[in-house]
Amino acid sequence: xxxISVITLGVEDLSRSRRFYTQGFGWTPVxxxxxxxxYQMNGVVLGTFLRQALEEDMNRPGLRGxxxxxxxxxxxxxxxxxxxxxRLIDRGGRLLRPADAPGHxxxxxYVADPDEHAWExxxxxxxxxxxxxxxxxxx
Amino acid sequence: xxxISVITLGVEDLSRSRRFYTQGFGWTPVxxxxxxxxYQMNGVVLGTFLRQALEEDMNRPGLRGxxxxxxxxxxxxxxxxxxxxxRLIDRGGRLLRPADAPGHxxxxxYVADPDEHAWExxxxxxxxxxxxxxxxxxx
Numbered sequence: 001x002x003x004i005s006v007i008t009l010g011v012e013d014l015s016r017s018r019r020f021y022t023q024g025f026g027w028t029p030v031x032x033x034x035x036x037x038x039y040q041m042n043g044v045v046l047g048t049f050l051r052q053a054l055e056e057d058m059n060r061p062g063l064r065g066x067x068x069x070x071x072x073x074x075x076x077x078x079x080x081x082x083x084x085x086x087r088l089i090d091r092g093g094r095l096l097r098p099a100d101a102p103g104h105x106x107x108x109x110y111v112a113d114p115d116e117h118a119w120e121x122x123x124x125x126x127x128x129x130x131x132x133x134x135x136x137x138x139x
Numbered sequence: 140x141x142x143i144s145v146i147t148l149g150v151e152d153l154s155r156s157r158r159f160y161t162q163g164f165g166w167t168p169v170x171x172x173x174x175x176x177x178y179q180m181n182g183v184v185l186g187t188f189l190r191q192a193l194e195e196d197m198n199r200p201g202l203r204g205x206x207x208x209x210x211x212x213x214x215x216x217x218x219x220x221x222x223x224x225x226r227l228i229d230r231g232g233r234l235l236r237p238a239d240a241p242g243h244x245x246x247x248x249y250v251a252d253p254d255e256h257a258w259e260x261x262x263x264x265x266x267x268x269x270x271x272x273x274x275x276x277x278x
Binding site: 001002003004005006007008009010025027028030031038039040041042043044045046051054055057058059060063064065066067068069070071072073074096097102110115116117118120122124127129132133134135136137139 | 147178179190193196199208209210235241254256263268273
């Protein structure tokens, strides 16, 4: 099955990370303990896990990062991009790229979370998003 | 909306990466050009994008990686974990952690893709996956 179950981000400070995700994005955790917080997303689960615990679970200590990867959150309208980026930055994020129009269309910018994980905030009219948040590729 | 639209992984060689994802996982691209390959997943899109192009898009050159993060692909049965890990390793992956049972239950191991992005291959009976591949958190 063409399926991703979980995206797990290593974090240094769960409270700091939670502030970014709950107050910046406005998301609500589905589970938390003293090591990990899970968010139920659109058919996939996002986890923020203490970095050292994640490294132990992966059997891969001493990761440097940030790695060459990004996550994207799409918004319904072009004018939603910049205000959300501002709110994320206000809640501990760091601006990587101000919002502008890429060559392939749409409108987007990038913000790093407090642990340097990159988020693209994008408006992409070619990609549909249904009521449950499920995203379908389009051109 | 509690929603992730895209997971984009920076890669050095699109053909090498494609072999891992199409022959290892058995996934089919929904789009490809000479810079990026997209896979339509369960309500989210996975992209493999030439690292330098991703860095330019993010305005964040010279990323070292691998970062402290992982993606998980859940399988229906405990006995599906090891054979899939073997196939991923045969198609260019690298073993990080052989499959075993973590304290929180289930069964899992980790494999890095050819660009060192970590994948957890997991059996987790507490998390439901519907026919469309949508995953729901559970305890």
